[in-house]
Amino acid sequence: QVQLVESGGGLVQxxxxxxxxxxxxxxxxTSNAMGWFRQAPGKERDFVAAIHWSTGTTWAADSVKGRxxxxxxxxxxxxxxxxxxxxxxxxxxxxxxxxxxxSWGPNQELYDYWGQGTQVTVSx
Numbered sequence: 001q002v003q004l005v006e007s008g009g010g011l012v013q014x015x016x017x018x019x020x021x022x023x024x025x026x027x028x029x030t031s032n033a034m035g036w037f038r039q040a041p042g043k044e045r046d047f048v049a050a051i052h053w054s055t056g057t058t059w060a061a062d063s064v065k066g067r068x069x070x071x072x073x074x075x076x077x078x079x080x081x082x083x084x085x086x087x088x089x090x091x092x093x094x095x096x097x098x099x100x101x102x103s104w105g106p107n108q109e110l111y112d113y114w115g116q117g118t119q120v121t122v123s124x
Contacts, residue, residue: 002026002113004096009118012086016122020081022096022115033104034079035111036070038092038120045095047106051079059105064090086122093117 008020024031035050049060049070058070069082079096097111104110 002098004098004113004115006094006096006115006118009094009120011121011123014086014088014122014124016086017082017084018086018120020083020094020096020118020120022079022081024077024079024098030100031098032100032102034072034096034098035104035106035108036079036081036094036096037108038090038094039117040089040092045108047108048094049081050104050106052104061106083120086120088122088124091120091122093119
């Protein structure tokens with residue numbers, strides 16, 4: 001069993017920054033890639049960014065390129081999302097996800113394990 005726990009969400013003013021963390025645990029944790037997704041009220045869950053666990057190769061949605069940065073710490077089994085220049089439209093519940101499969105990227109159907117989510121609210 002794999003457990004993913006997000007943290008770091010909160011309330012921030014537009015233009016501010018937040019850093020999300022996703023800690024993975026479980027004896028069977030063998031991730032090929034991990035990703036961040038978000039769901040705004042009344043909208044579908046969307047892809048934000050993903051990272052290949054061993055190579056560090058990243059993939060980001062156009063809406064966050066240049067503002068958000070995804071990274072990981074292999075020893076801590078933790079993934080991060082540094083969010084800068086936040087906008088009100090970034091307000092959402094942010095979820096981390098993990099996949100052991102070789103396929104990875106923005107398709108959330110590729111991900112087998114999900115965290116419970118952390119709320120990010122950006123005020124104008």
